[in-house]
Amino acid sequence: MKIQNPVLHGFNADPSMIRVGDTYYIANSTFEWFPGVRLHESKDMVHWNLLPSPLSTTTLLDMKGNPSSGGIWAPDLSYADGKFWLIYTDVKVTEGAFKDMTNYLTTATDIKGPWTDPIRVNGVGFDASLFHDDDGRKYLVQQTWDHREYRHPFDGITLTEFDTDTMKLKPETARTIYDGTDVKLVEGPHLYKIDGQYFLFAAQGGTVWTHQEVVSRSKTLDAHSFETEPGDPFITNFDTPDLAIQKQGHGALVNTPGGEWYYASLCGRPWHHDTESVTDPRGWCTLGRETSIQKVEWDDQGWPRVVGGHGGTVEVDAPKDAILTEAPANGDQHDEFDTPELNLEWNTLRTPFNAEMGSFGDGKLTLIGKRSLASRYDVSMIARRWQAFNFDAETKVKFDPFTYQQMAGLTNFYNDQHWSFAFITWDEKKGHVIEVGENNRGEYTSYLKDDAIAIPEGTENVWFKVKARTQSYTYAYSFDGTTWHDLVTLDAAVLSDDYVLQTYGGFFTGAFVGLAAVDYSGYDQPAEFDYFDYKELD
Structure with missing residues (x-):
């Protein structure tokens, strides 16, 4: 071996x-x-x-x-x-x-x-x-x-x-x-x-x-x-x-x-x-x-x-006396949220998953909207490591926001100053919409703005996907889980130790992909996630 x-x-x-x-x-x-x-x-x-x-x-x-x-x-x-x-x-x-x-x-x-x-x-x-x-x-x-x-x-x-x-x-x-x-x-x-x-x-x-x-x-x-x-x-x-x-x-x-x-x-x-x-x-x-x-x-x-x-x-x-060990061939993960404990690959920020953050079981994960992804307190997110340069990750989310201060969807995260987020939110003119935001060195950018994707009335779920391809990663959405539409392509370097090091002394982790719900209005609006799938392409 x-x-x-x-x-x-x-x-x-x-x-x-x-x-x-x-x-x-x-x-x-x-x-x-x-x-x-x-x-x-x-x-x-x-x-x-x-x-x-x-x-x-x-x-x-x-x-x-x-x-x-x-x-x-x-x-x-x-x-x-x-x-x-x-x-x-x-x-x-x-x-x-x-x-x-x-x-x-x-x-x-x-x-x-x-x-x-x-x-x-x-x-x-x-x-x-x-x-x-x-x-x-x-x-x-x-x-x-x-x-x-x-x-x-x-x-x-x-x-x-x-x-x-x-x-x-x-x-x-x-x-x-x-x-x-x-x-x-x-x-x-x-x-x-x-x-x-x-x-x-x-x-x-x-x-x-x-x-x-x-x-x-x-x-x-x-x-x-x-x-x-x-x-x-x-x-x-x-x-x-x-x-x-x-x-x-x-x-x-x-x-x-x-x-x-x-x-x-x-x-x-x-x-x-x-x-x-x-x-x-x-x-x-x-x-x-x-x-x-x-x-x-x-x-x-x-x-x-x-x-x-x-x-x-x-x-x-390998050691001459090595004993063959059975282990997963890669980091692929499919989660239906139907077990009494979260998969060992899931992580939360600073505090354990608890009832204030949400619940899981019966085939769904509920995340209660809390503070923004820029916060060091009460972030409602579960995430897992990027373990390959090329992978696809997707989820299905049900969310009913009534203010732009409420967001739920798929995130790629390094730290509170460096992350991106494809999410459902509320727009005063269009109602429920899809937006993509990025925090880069603490500066927040909305990528769609007035072109935010309007969610058709009566649509109960939105599917989100991220396609990581070494140098960049692309968010996509779907209204049926089959037909996908690309949203925004972002520079993957922003989620690296080496990029963060240029402006910040804490640069010791790595990129994560995960599910998040934000409600900094303080009304605790919940989001329901039906599944999460992570598949490596390397």
Whole structure:
């Protein structure tokens, strides 16, 4: 078998990979999307199955009001003492000098839960991980944030002992074990003990084209005791611009039962407009930061090296002892909303799906119109990741608005400042109409205006479709579900990390497609969705 990178398509950033027995698990960041932390499992590293997310209640995660790209940053999954340990960060401030955050710990004996109520750990820095030493002691390893304008904000990697009797850190033991290199922005630390030495894997260079992972090692956990791997970084694509996968860096190391080694990393797959150079800009990653896996070997000096060079490869040999895993061939999804629980692919913004947002069952989803898609509070929307560059998604909606402040339909969404929406609304002259709007860098544009499509009197339902074709995506509508009419074609780059980065510091997620109902008039007008269908064409 061969690993085809990326192994997790669409927004699956900051992978924390572990092995328990013959099974591999990956935990990924989810930022402002609920539920928190995305989990997958596999026995062959090739085929992966989605598991229930651990942070599925407001007891474990309360993100109301969080900024876009705040929330869950770089969770760390580990296994020790017969249970899973999950360290996660809830970031409340993303812009400016401060990164107000809280690191939490929860545990479970079963990866599918239940997970214990969270223990507040600290707020020293993000990207925290838990290291279980072979002498029974445990340590929190984390990026350290410095708000002072005359210092670099990334103040090295801090190690602090964790007392399992009190389930609290011992702050008096805190020390900086690694400062990173002159590349700066050292973050995402994971610590391992291999053949009697401590190896620290850490990301640098920012999670963009200059991203990289460096390795350092030490015989002790003393302050400033770690030396950096000589030569090139462990992994980077800064100098491999022609490779299909880019941005590799932040990730985690794992060994197989047979003694092979692999490294899971975030990555991005850029594309270009036909009019653009293939090197500048390097491209647009509408699928966000995905997960790749590279094979690792050890050189004669005892340092880990990525097989195929520090840029990695798209195709990688699977473990020799891999156990074939049955998993979906692609991300296709058809939802009739007739089950007691929402499909695991659905996500909501900041808060869980609840009765105030709507209901589902008996073959329909009802969304109660709430605030606009530009809001950080009470957004009535369910959405799923774009996991292919080319796909079709469609739905059927019934909605009876009586003001232009009410809208319901199909959305493609990056964050509160970058999204589009094809929807039913009310027009003073035409009555019920179809409109398409886009929020681009916070500036809203109505595309149809006076040419909004009048919905014929007596028409009960409207079908909406989006056709994504790498560089662009097109909205279409139908009054019978068979005959379709195109509406507006939009630039897909607007929904990419790389575009958002140009004007906004929170650029860590990826494009989503979903269903939404807006009623900022405050009258809670409901919309009924009959089904949702997502079909990949790649």
